[in-house]
Amino acid sequence: MRKTGQSGKAAPRTQDPEGTRRNILEIASEEFALNGLAGARVDEIAARTRSSKRMIYYYFGDKEGLYVSALENAYRQVRDGEAKLDTDGLPALEALRRLVEFTFDHHHRHQEFIRMVMIENIHRGEYLDRSDAIRDLNATAIDHIARIYARGVADKQFRPGLDPLELHWQISALCFFNVSNRATFSHIFGRDFGTTDALARLKDNTVEMVLRFVARKDALPDD
Amino acid sequence: MRKTGQSGKAAPRTQDPEGTRRNILEIASEEFALNGLAGARVDEIAARTRSSKRMIYYYFGDKEGLYVSALENAYRQVRDGEAKLDTDGLPALEALRRLVEFTFDHHHRHQEFIRMVMIENIHRGEYLDRSDAIRDLNATAIDHIARIYARGVADKQFRPGLDPLELHWQISALCFFNVSNRATFSHIFGRDFGTTDALARLKDNTVEMVLRFVARKDALPDD
DNA sequence: GGCAAAATGTACGAACTGGTTAGTTTCGTC
DNA sequence: GACGAAACTAACCAGTTCGTACATTTTGCC
Numbered sequence: 057m058r059k060t061g062q063s064g065k066a067a068p069r070t071q072d073p074e075g076t077r078r079n080i081l082e083i084a085s086e087e088f089a090l091n092g093l094a095g096a097r098v099d100e101i102a103a104r105t106r107s108s109k110r111m112i113y114y115y116f117g118d119k120e121g122l123y124v125s126a127l128e129n130a131y132r133q134v135r136d137g138e139a140k141l142d143t144d145g146l147p148a149l150e151a152l153r154r155l156v157e158f159t160f161d162h163h164h165r166h167q168e169f170i171r172m173v174m175i176e177n178i179h180r181g182e183y184l185d186r187s188d189a190i191r192d193l194n195a196t197a198i199d200h201i202a203r204i205y206a207r208g209v210a211d212k213q214f215r216p217g218l219d220p221l222e223l224h225w226q227i228s229a230l231c232f233f234n235v236s237n238r239a240t241f242s243h244i245f246g247r248d249f250g251t252t253d254a255l256a257r258l259k260d261n262t263v264e265m266v267l268r269f270v271a272r273k274d275a276l277p278d279d
Numbered sequence: 280m281r282k283t284g285q286s287g288k289a290a291p292r293t294q295d296p297e298g299t300r301r302n303i304l305e306i307a308s309e310e311f312a313l314n315g316l317a318g319a320r321v322d323e324i325a326a327r328t329r330s331s332k333r334m335i336y337y338y339f340g341d342k343e344g345l346y347v348s349a350l351e352n353a354y355r356q357v358r359d360g361e362a363k364l365d366t367d368g369l370p371a372l373e374a375l376r377r378l379v380e381f382t383f384d385h386h387h388r389h390q391e392f393i394r395m396v397m398i399e400n401i402h403r404g405e406y407l408d409r410s411d412a413i414r415d416l417n418a419t420a421i422d423h424i425a426r427i428y429a430r431g432v433a434d435k436q437f438r439p440g441l442d443p444l445e446l447h448w449q450i451s452a453l454c455f456f457n458v459s460n461r462a463t464f465s466h467i468f469g470r471d472f473g474t475t476d477a478l479a480r481l482k483d484n485t486v487e488m489v490l491r492f493v494a495r496k497d498a499l500p501d502d
Numbered sequence: 503g504g505c506a507a508a509a510t511g512t513a514c515g516a517a518c519t520g521g522t523t524a525g526t527t528t529c530g531t532c
Numbered sequence: 533g534a535c536g537a538a539a540c541t542a543a544c545c546a547g548t549t550c551g552t553a554c555a556t557t558t559t560g561c562c
Contacts, residue, residue: 071508071557071558072509076509092315092401094317095316095318097549098549098550098551099548099549107510108510108511108512109551110509110510110511110512110552111509111510113550113551113552114510118550118551119549119550173463174397174401174459176462176463177460177462177463178394178398178401179462181462181465181466184462185466190467191466194467215502219480221468221470222481225472225481226453226488228456228464229452229453229455229457230449230453232452233448233455233456236397237400237451237455239400239402239407240404240407241448241451242404243404243407243414244413244414244417247444249448257442257445258445258448261449264492265449265488265489265492266488268488268492269487269488272502273499273501273502278496279438295539296538296539296540299539299540320519320520321519321520322519322520330540331540331541332521333540333541333542334539334540336520336521336522337539337540341521342519342521
């Protein structure tokens with residue numbers, strides 16, 4: 057799909073391939089996040105689109121192709137957002153705190169992304185396999201935490217011997233679960249964990265938990 | 280068609296309502312855990328059953344009724360298993376360690392359960408709402424950790440002011456994610472987190488993380 | 503203006519899917 | 533050993549769902 061160089065802004069057209077594609081992808085992302093791969097309906101997606109079912113198949117091949125694109129779309133958006141955090145000037149302990157807080161909030165802000173990841177895990181990552189675009193996006197996601205950790209160890213603030221990737225795992229777990237399992241958890245224990253108050257407490261706990269895990273005892277405040 | 284001994288139990292019958300029901304539920308649980316509510320096929324379930332599609336509707340009403348039963352089934356099995364852990368004789372710190380280790384392993388042993396919970400969360404707990412059976416099962420699930428925590432605080436091993444339910448949340452998060460998101464996580468970071476080695480490390484980390492979060496500084500070993 | 507390629511609209515159909523209809527067999531019990 | 537209820541079977545049905553065939557318009561380019 058090549059775009060010839062044009063002068064000025066593109067004039068409004070009756071035909072707008074790029075816009076159509078984007079519009080379809082947007083609606084599809086919503087529907088898949090809402091209903092899952094099997095649960096989403098191509099006809100329903102088409103109906104909500106400014107375009108038609110014909111166009112879905114024209115641009116994305118089939119339902120699964122559309123799903124994979126929606127998945128890529130979700131990852132791309134979220135990773136783009138993550139890149140905005142900058143902690144380079146901060147002391148390691150503070151940087152880590154910021155990172156965890158940011159991750160917590162970021163997950164909370166992008167619930168459709170969380171849902172897509174849940175759905176994809178139900179499918180055992182089968183469709184992720186078909187997308188080389190996604191792996192590339194995440195290769196650098198680990199860098200940030202690795203840098204902070206290295207800094208903290210050098211400063212004798214963090215205990216050595218931890219694996220940044222495993223640390224990332226733990227942080228992800230705490231922040232992800234917080235969104236992914238809220239429905240069942242709240243229901244079962246009869247307490248709403250979605251209130252701003254509950255969320256604030258969970259965030260504090262999460263930060264605290266990570267910091268206590270990583271920091272050396274003497275770098276922590278007294279109990 | 281085998282004959283059971285006449286050991287007081289019902290003689291073998293060609294008609295076996297209880298057995299049929301259980302058989303259907305068993306297969307249905309597998310299929311729903313495998314494919315989700317929308318993804319599972321009633322015909323496929325029926326085919327794998329010793330019985331027929333008609334019987335599914337006879338005993339469970341409709342597809343959703345069958346799904347709710349499968350969900351209840353999953354919760355019941357897992358909660359029954361959990362009840363087996365006994366830490367009452369142990370010092371609080373050791374008891375908590377055992378609890379976390381057990382939870383970690385237990386989640387790992389019951390991946391179909393995890394999948395059912397994931398699926399139900401995709402459905403926002405809508406079907407959990409329809410089942411009063413499940414809430415009752417979990418009302419006591421929090422007791423165990425609450426007892427350990429209270430003991431630890433009394434013994435000056437744990438820092439006070441924590442909420443057992445929130446603690447349970449954190450532990451669940453770490454152990455749940457470990458199963459639920461393995462597919463995408465492993466894929467994205469190109470490292471298999473399902474090996475016995477990786478699991479052992481993650482378990483250690485998880486235990487460590489919880490203990491460091493709960494214990495008072497002076498109750499912990501040096502870094 | 504003319505033309506091929508890209509983009510789009512309309513309508514349809516084959517296969518699937520949840521659910522049912524209608525009828526048969528089994529079984530406790532009186 | 534008759535009888536009604538419970539357990540069960542097989543075939544079928546109607547609505548849905550993904551996907552496509554065919555026709556048409558728009559666009560870039562000479």
